[in-house]
Amino acid sequence: MKNSHKVFTSFFIAFLSIFLTSCSGIIGYGVLLWNDNEHKLSDGTVVPVYLKSNISKVYVIGLPDTKEKIEVPLWQLSSPEKKSKAIKRAEKYAEYKNMYAKSAIDGLPIRADKVNTSKQVYRLRKNETVKTMYKGKGVAPQKGGVPLEGEWLHVLTSNGTEGWCFSYNLRLFEMKAEVVAEKSSVASIEEEEVDTLIEEVLNTAWYPEYYSSMISKKQIDLDFFNSTYRFNTGYATGKISLVLPDFEIEFPYSGVTKTDEKEYDFNNTPLQLVVRSKKSIVIKYTDEKGMPKSYNFTSLGEKNPEQYISEEIVRRQNEYKAISSSGPDFKSGNYGKISFNDGNQLVWSGFNKLVPSVIPAGAKGNGEVELKYFVPAELKSSWDGILTFRFDGTEKEVNFFYKKEDNGIRFTPGNVSKRYDAKTGRSISSVSLPSNSMVLFFQK
CATH class of the missing domain: 2.40.128 (Lipocalin)
Known part of the structure; x- marks a missing residue:
């Protein structure tokens, strides 16, 4: 019962609102944008508006010189406003009163602005009719470096889409309510396929x-x-x-x-x-x-690039976590102790035997780990990846191929070479093993 009462109350309030609005008189005046053949109303006619229904998507308007009210789709009428403003709006449309146009080609674009590079808001089918509303100054499209004949027209489609269309491929004709008479356009129409590729x-x-x-x-x-x-x-x-x-x-x-x-x-x-x-x-x-x-x-x-970048960042994070979680501490009798801590933080003590042949002099025992390089295809069977160490105290990076083992991790130094590619403006990196590579093994 409570639900029924709520439904009845909502219905009554909605009905009362519509009733009061319709009885309160005119809410403004609008300009008919497209002929209404049923009631013999021509576009450009200024009519009183009594009601707007966003649910039904219609205006309730009054027929001139009568008390009859009819419904028209929202797109077929300009927004209600003062009568003086509606009359001025009708004057703006007067030059193209009763003038419509058909597309001479399939795919003719309607654009957001008066330039051929502006965003498309609609594409016309061949012979599709639009209402021409008024003209505007813009940049004429070109063919073979020569501007096309015609002008930019603000048009309205039969589904309510508005935008700008260049008249070169439009065939203008006059259409009064209940009467249609074709009228040739100023410029001759040349059948032309739309370049869908470009x-x-x-x-x-x-x-x-x-x-x-x-x-x-x-x-x-x-x-x-x-x-x-x-x-x-x-x-x-x-x-x-x-x-x-x-x-x-x-x-x-x-x-x-x-x-x-x-x-x-x-x-x-x-x-x-x-x-x-x-x-x-x-x-x-x-x-x-x-x-x-x-x-x-x-x-x-x-x-898009952001998605690939996000996936690569996650891949690198997961690769580092796999190393860290298997330790995070690894020890070697000759080369000290390495700890792979959270946040890609590295702590390495006792690496003196690797200075300066592998690790530069002045390097501190702390630093960061990156996974920025990739193992060459011919070495993937032997190595899992490449770790780049950046020690505090030096700007030089130290690169190691690594291989995870059941009881520890194996390293060997890697040489990085970079080549500048002038065609792309980027530096291309490759990593290789030195001829006399040494292997370092650290136990868990």
């Missing part, structure tokens, strides 16, 4: 190609793998940028022009794009000295 490329996040190699080898170098290094197409901002470890450029651009099969120019910039596949592109850049350069980029698919 649309997809511009909507993709692109990262240095070496990311793919790191991912496939499961060797994420955190010094050169992050979300900062990337090629940003500027699809939403109109600014294109390229950022690598030692190189960064940015240019505003007004659109993209196709110059050859799968090749494009970013207009008014020294950058060109070559599409190798949906997951691989090349950016060509001519610097201020006229020197040509090229950079390869890849798509990471569903994952």
